[in-house]
Every structure is written in structure tokens, then in C-alpha cells.
Amino acid sequence: MNPDAEIDHGAPLTPYRQLAEILRAQMRRGDWQPGRMLPSEAQLVQRYGIARTTVRRGLGLLADEGWV
Template identity: 50%
Template sequence: MPDDEIDYESPLPPYRQIADVVIGEIERGELRPNRPIPSEATMIQRWGVARDTVRRAVRYLREQGYAYTVPQRGTYVADRSE
């Protein structure tokens, strides 16, 4: 299944599927440390999901240490090399 499609038959919820794709992009170096992750609008358009789903995915990325948020600035890829 392409990375930009949600598998609604999967036991993994859509927000986790999105987060897993972004994690893969981070681990492959496609998204670099201390650079912004794609915007909410970009992710909504890419996956055709609700804003809340994207926000849950971003929250999961933060909780797992893959991203951090700077108030009034945005969410960025965390530097996990340390």
C-alpha cells in the first residue's frame, strides 16, 4: 500500500499509520533533524484525514521522541543522534 493511503481495514489506527510513515521518513533521512515536519494542512491533504487525526499523529511523534514543538513556530524533527 502506498505511503499516502490509509488502510482502514488495519488494526492500527489512522493516526499511527501516519506517524509510522513520518517516522520512516525521519529514519531514512528524508526529514532532517531540527527541520519542520510537514504542516497540518499538507498532511491533511496527503492522507485525506481530519485535522484531529493529524494532530494525534503529531502528538504521537512528540511522545515517541521523533518531534518537538516550539510554541508559535511549529513542530520540528528531533535530533535523535544523541
């Protein structure tokens, strides 16, 4: 997924999975170095126009995969 992508609410991939894909792509690109903090939940809510629970699910998915 494009690291600069927006959340597409009409896409078959759920918004929390889209968020995880976007953040994963940003980490691969080097936007977020190991040990550096990711944007806050509030910042991600505002940036992507999604609910806080959606952000938490996306971050939880990344945590389950060992990314964060």
C-alpha cells in the same frame, strides 16, 4: 511501515498510528532531517486524506516518543 504508504482505513492499526509510522519511517530514511520542519497539518490532511484531529494525534504520538 513503508515510508511511501497510504493510510489504510480498513487496517487494524488506527489512522493516527499509521501516520506516525509513516512519518517515523520517513525520518529514518532521511526525508526529514533534524531541525527541518515537517509538512504542515493542512498538508498532511490533504496528502493522506485524514482529519486534522487524526494528524494532531499522530504528531502528538511522535512528540511523546521524542521524534518531534
